[in-house]
Amino acid sequence: MAHSGISVLFEGTNFARLMGGLWTSVWIALVSLAIGLLLGTLFGLLRTLRSRLIRFVLLLYLEFFRIVPTVVLLFLVYYILPRQFNINMPATWMAVLAFSLWVAAEFSDIVRGALESVPKHQRESGQALGLNQWQLFRYVLLPQAIQLELPATINLATRVIKTTSLLLMISVMDVINVGQQIIEANNQTHPTGIFWVYGLIFILYFIVDYPLSLWAKHLTAKQKD
Amino acid sequence: MDWTIIQQSLPNFVQGFKLTLWLSLVGIVGSIIVGIITSLVQYFRVPVLKQILNVYVEVARNTPLLIQLFFLYYAFPVMGIKMTAETCGIIGLIFLGGAYMAEGFTGGFNGVSQNQLDAGEALGMNQFQLARYVVLPQGLSLSVPALAANIIFLIKETSIFSVIAIPELTNTALDLIGMYYRSNEYLFVLVVAYAIILIPVILLLDWLERRVRYGAFGN
Amino acid sequence: MAEEILKVEHLNKFYGDWQALHDINFDLQKGEVVTLLGPSGSGKSTLIRTLNGLEPFKDGNIYFKGEKVEPTPKEWQKLRQQIGMVFQSYDLFPNLTVLDNILLAPTKVQKRDREEVKKEAMALLERVDLADQANSYPRQLSGGQKQRIAIVRALAMHPELMLFDEVTASLDPEMVRGVLEIIKELADRDHMTMIIVTHEMNFAAQIADRVLFLEDGKLLEDTPGKQFFEHPQTARAAEFLSSMEF
Numbered sequence: 001m002a003h004s005g006i007s008v009l010f011e012g013t014n015f016a017r018l019m020g021g022l023w024t025s026v027w028i029a030l031v032s033l034a035i036g037l038l039l040g041t042l043f044g045l046l047r048t049l050r051s052r053l054i055r056f057v058l059l060l061y062l063e064f065f066r067i068v069p070t071v072v073l074l075f076l077v078y079y080i081l082p083r084q085f086n087i088n089m090p091a092t093w094m095a096v097l098a099f100s101l102w103v104a105a106e107f108s109d110i111v112r113g114a115l116e117s118v119p120k121h122q123r124e125s126g127q128a129l130g131l132n133q134w135q136l137f138r139y140v141l142l143p144q145a146i147q148l149e150l151p152a153t154i155n156l157a158t159r160v161i162k163t164t165s166l167l168l169m170i171s172v173m174d175v176i177n178v179g180q181q182i183i184e185a186n187n188q189t190h191p192t193g194i195f196w197v198y199g200l201i202f203i204l205y206f207i208v209d210y211p212l213s214l215w216a217k218h219l220t221a222k223q224k225d
Numbered sequence: 226m227d228w229t230i231i232q233q234s235l236p237n238f239v240q241g242f243k244l245t246l247w248l249s250l251v252g253i254v255g256s257i258i259v260g261i262i263t264s265l266v267q268y269f270r271v272p273v274l275k276q277i278l279n280v281y282v283e284v285a286r287n288t289p290l291l292i293q294l295f296f297l298y299y300a301f302p303v304m305g306i307k308m309t310a311e312t313c314g315i316i317g318l319i320f321l322g323g324a325y326m327a328e329g330f331t332g333g334f335n336g337v338s339q340n341q342l343d344a345g346e347a348l349g350m351n352q353f354q355l356a357r358y359v360v361l362p363q364g365l366s367l368s369v370p371a372l373a374a375n376i377i378f379l380i381k382e383t384s385i386f387s388v389i390a391i392p393e394l395t396n397t398a399l400d401l402i403g404m405y406y407r408s409n410e411y412l413f414v415l416v417v418a419y420a421i422i423l424i425p426v427i428l429l430l431d432w433l434e435r436r437v438r439y440g441a442f443g444n
Numbered sequence: 445m446a447e448e449i450l451k452v453e454h455l456n457k458f459y460g461d462w463q464a465l466h467d468i469n470f471d472l473q474k475g476e477v478v479t480l481l482g483p484s485g486s487g488k489s490t491l492i493r494t495l496n497g498l499e500p501f502k503d504g505n506i507y508f509k510g511e512k513v514e515p516t517p518k519e520w521q522k523l524r525q526q527i528g529m530v531f532q533s534y535d536l537f538p539n540l541t542v543l544d545n546i547l548l549a550p551t552k553v554q555k556r557d558r559e560e561v562k563k564e565a566m567a568l569l570e571r572v573d574l575a576d577q578a579n580s581y582p583r584q585l586s587g588g589q590k591q592r593i594a595i596v597r598a599l600a601m602h603p604e605l606m607l608f609d610e611v612t613a614s615l616d617p618e619m620v621r622g623v624l625e626i627i628k629e630l631a632d633r634d635h636m637t638m639i640i641v642t643h644e645m646n647f648a649a650q651i652a653d654r655v656l657f658l659e660d661g662k663l664l665e666d667t668p669g670k671q672f673f674e675h676p677q678t679a680r681a682a683e684f685l686s687s688m689e690f
Contacts, residue, residue: 165289344535
């Protein structure tokens with residue numbers, strides 16, 4: 001690599017542009033997580049209720065997301081909303097929509113699992129103290145469930161962040177899309193630039209995701225004691 | 226929804242379907258092999274190798290498959306390493322999947338209770354016998370839920386191969402949409418195709434999980 | 445003079461700064477049955493686990509059949525083939541049938557002939573009234589049955605010393621007798637050398653040739669069985685016995 005391509009990263013506004021792209025990715029991940037976790041908590045709660053209809057509908061919802069790859073989800077939103085329902089919104093928001101629904105599905109399963117794994121005698125001893133349904137949920141089940149589900153939730157967040165790499169497929173100006181533009185613009189002068197740009201993006205994703213993974217692992221290890 | 230359009234596209238989808246199945250199968254088998262080896266190295270704390278594989282697992286798990294594929298397919302040729310798209314896809318999938326599987330197996334091995342290890346030791350087993358007769362059989366059945374989740378995950382991840390133009394299911398659909406501009410029909414077939422693959426897989430894995438649950442937890 | 449199976453000298457055991465066992469000394473002759481008594485947290489389990497190498501120790505010596513034990517994993521692994529141990533939680537291997545649980549260590553660790561061990565295992569199962577469960581899985585058995593199998597599993601190794609760590613503590617009351625009877629029979633009929641940690645005082649009084657009384661990791665008494673229950677030497681032991689109200 002006589003003509004080192006690393007300079008591509010720092011030419012002009014390239015680095016700032018990459019960071020801007022990264023921010024778009026992170027922003028979409030954060031907003032989707034916020035919406036998805038709220039919605040997922042609601043769905044998870046509903047799934048512990050007795051109503052068969054509600055449980056069945058939510059199960060169908062969950063299974064749909066279990067079967068359809070996220071790339072395909074993005075395309076479903078991207079093509080079907082504007083053409084079928086005449087809803088036009090920026091691709092960024094379409095991505096948020098698809099991701100939120102996906103996160104809600106996954107998280108509802110985590111919430112339900114956590115609520116159901118709170119030991120039965122905990123529920124019973126709460127009832128024995130005269131707590132009503134809501135108090136039982138608020139003071140006994142929820143605090144224990146949150147502790148149980150935190151590692152799985154963090155892992156879900158790392159997956160959402162990684163999945164933002166698919167955004168370029170629906171033309172969102174995410175970090176990879178920006179990277180591709182930079183590579184193309186410099187292809188003539190710096191053919192090895194591609195190596196450095198993708199390398200940097202690779203490292204950026206790692207820097208964002210790794211601390212979260214570590215945190216989840218740490219929490220899981222602590223729970224085992 | 227125009228059924229004749231769907232009908233005409235079916236031969237293309239069948240091709241993509243086969244390729245998705247094939248790539249998934251190779252990817253899953255490869256990932257399981259890499260995962261078992263990795264977690265065994267970690268379990269036995271093989272010096273040096275263990276540290277290297279720890280780094281591998283963290284890097285593979287914390288970076289997106291798409292970037293891993295771009296690297297293999299677009300950046301490696303600049304270094305003089307050229308591979309076909311499918312080779313890149315399989316390598317990428319096994320790189321990613323091996324790390325996920327390793328985590329799953331390690332979780333299973335660590336899940337074998339201290340009481341069981343004590344019982345084995347009290348019977349005079351050495352480290353190897355303990356691993357072979359206590360940790361491995363019990364740990365593997367404990368890791369089945371993680372294994373199942375990973376298998377489903379990896380099948381779905383093959384959809385990302387479309388970015389390096391491997392003509393699997395998703396790529397087939399995108400190509401057709403690009404050519405004929407009929408998104409409803411093609412996306413419908415695409416979703417159905419994934420359902421045809423994944424529903425039996427999910428049912429089979431659920432059955433497997435139920436089968437092994439007792440073996441692992443009933444004392 | 446009887447053959448000495450076990451001798452413990454100046455055994456100290458620490459967890460970090462905390463001392464779990466203080467200068468333990470005792471010996472054990474062939475055919476002797478010793479019960480290890482004391483309040484919870486007194487170090488009984490720690491001591492019995494140390495005798496099988498499941499808990500490492502730094503200070504002191506253990507002699508097995510007159511030979512000093514080098515506390516290395518390899519040495520313990522060899523000794524454990526002669527020292528059987530049964531735990532409170534049975535710990536049968538859930539993935540194996542009853543018979544395979546029993547055969548595993550004799551065939552794989554001791555490399556004995558499978559057919560021969562199998563015959564012996566069936567005879568042992570017969571003896572504990574569980575021959576009909578040879579092909580069951582542990583999950584299909586009651587706690588008492590599992591514990592009887594765990595005893596058979598240890599016996600199939602031909603141990604010279606058996607260690608019982610609160611083996612009836614997690615059993616339903618109606619299951620306890622069956623397990624204790626087997627241990628009693630091992631003493632009376634086979635003259636098995638045994639160390640037993642238990643909270644069943646009637647049983648201890650019946651079976652113990654000697655009682656080791658432990659409190660706060662200190663060995664307060666090493667007294668012949670009958671004498672311990674009738675005239676304990678220390679006030680602490682007397683207090684303990686009256687608190688057990690048996």
